[in-house]
Ligand SMILES: Nc1ncnc2c1ncn2[C@@H]1O[C@H](COP(=O)(O)OP(=O)(O)OP(=O)(O)O)[C@@H](O)[C@H]1O
């Protein structure tokens with residue numbers, strides 16, 4: 001088994017690189033855009049900010065629709081969009097588009113929850129001190145939500161890793177693709193096992209790093 | 222300093238309309254330590270929050286330093302708020318900011334320079350006696366220390382009015398006393414007008430000079446603290462005060478009484494003993510003091526005595542009549 005894996009060492013490293021590329025790019029996009037959507041959902045639901053039920057509901061429903069479509073189907077549905085945005089329907093680059101969109105929808109809701117968990121009292125005290133809304137958002141809301149946001153970024157990263165495994169089905173490369181080609185199509189079970197082991201390690205490492213950051217940032221303990 | 226003019230706040234919910242404050246009209250003078258007491262849900266917080274417009278009013282007006290605030294918006298509103306400090310029952314500090322950073326936040330809001338901010342923080346922390354906690358996070362502080370930080374933050378921008386919503390309700394008796402002493406100092410040394418909401422009458426007695434009593438959205442009584450406490454007019458105030466004058470004499474003793482039990486309230490220096498001994502001699506009755514205490518409202522004493530009067534029916538009635546005349550209040554609470 002080991003020989004088999006050693007033989008494919010380069011392939012595995014290449015796949016790992018592709019996975020890292022897909023996951024990190026989508027994660028970054030999800031943090032930025034999903035974070036903004038989360039902020040939008042939160043501020044439009046809170047009368048200390050800009051309560052607006054219509055915007056809140058419309059955005060919320062849109063995100064729910066995306067979240068309710070299984071990733072595999074979302075990927076197939078969105079590949080034409082990939083062609084439009086990154087110019088191709090296959091490969092890691094193409095997969096980034098559906099992967100990012102799924103991740104944005106996923107992280108938006110988690111970010112919204114992180115913001116909602118900030119006690120209203122501190123926001124009210126800030127309003128009472130005469131701070132403007134943008135100032136309260138950037139100097140109070142986001143810093144106070146940060147430890148929780150980091151935890152949710154970790155959860156999102158691990159989910160994206162899971163989604164990215166399906167990228168293999170559309171030639172997206174990565175560990176999933178490798179496992180699919182060798183493990184499923186050629187019955188080389190050891191590649192499957194190696195890939196599962198790598199994923200387990202990756203998940204543990206992501207969780208470990210996330211926990212370190214979240215703990216370091218949280219001053220409530 | 223703050224003037225309510227027929228101020229009213231109603232909340233519209235799906236089905237019903239809640240009147241939280243209705244027709245409040247009174248003035249809080251500069252330099253007052255003004256208490257607002259009342260039951261839960263009476264509308265105290267809602268009324269207080271109209272002063273810095275955390276709560277918009279539905280009817281009437283609120284004037285701060287002679288200017289109406291109810292229509293302020295944007296920058297003008299933020300400027301008003303910068304000069305009105307506010308503290309809360311649960312302190313409401315930013316948990317991920319240190320003590321200094323919490324105070325710096327409001328100083329930066331007002332646009333102070335970095336060097337000014339540093340020295341101002343130092344000064345404020347000295348004032349609230351927390352210089353050694355400048356770099357501590359709130360989670361490492363006790364409740365009393367957190368409230369001191371909140372007070373420092375509230376005073377940061379040359380505050381003229383300090384709004385306090387149940388500032389001691391989450392604190393133990395000793396800490397409460399020290400926070401109240403600090404509020405008093407703020408009032409006397411810095412000349413800041415302090416407005417305190419509380420459900421603890423002890424707080425009002427300890428530091429307020431004037432008090433408003435709220436019940437079911439209305440201000441039912443208002444006045445000098447000493448007057449209100451020793452001579453309440455409204456039924457609700459009487460009831461509120463009687464709760465603090467409860468006396469606990471064991472039932473067995475009450476059962477054995479011959480003659481009525483009378484509650485006597487007397488104000489000021491008028492010595493109760495003299496009145497008692499006079500009437501005892503005059504009418505040939507005996508008094509048996511079951512319970513008594515002297516309370517201080519600010520620095521004014523007010524006494525409460527529970528006495529059992531023993532003698533002939535006729536003499537007892539005469540004695541009670543005289544007591545009624547010569548004390549603040551004499552009330553038969555058990556006629557055995
Ligand atoms: N934002 C709101 N929306 C709807 N109703 C409200 C709102 N805020 C307060 N109320 C209602 O208004 C009334 C007065 O509330 P308020 O908080 O002012 O009372 P309070 O005297 O401060 O009571 P407590 O001592 O319990 O703090 C209550 O019936 C309350 O339910």
Ligand SMILES: [Mg+2]
Nearest residue numbers: 265266267386
């Ligand atoms: Mg209240």
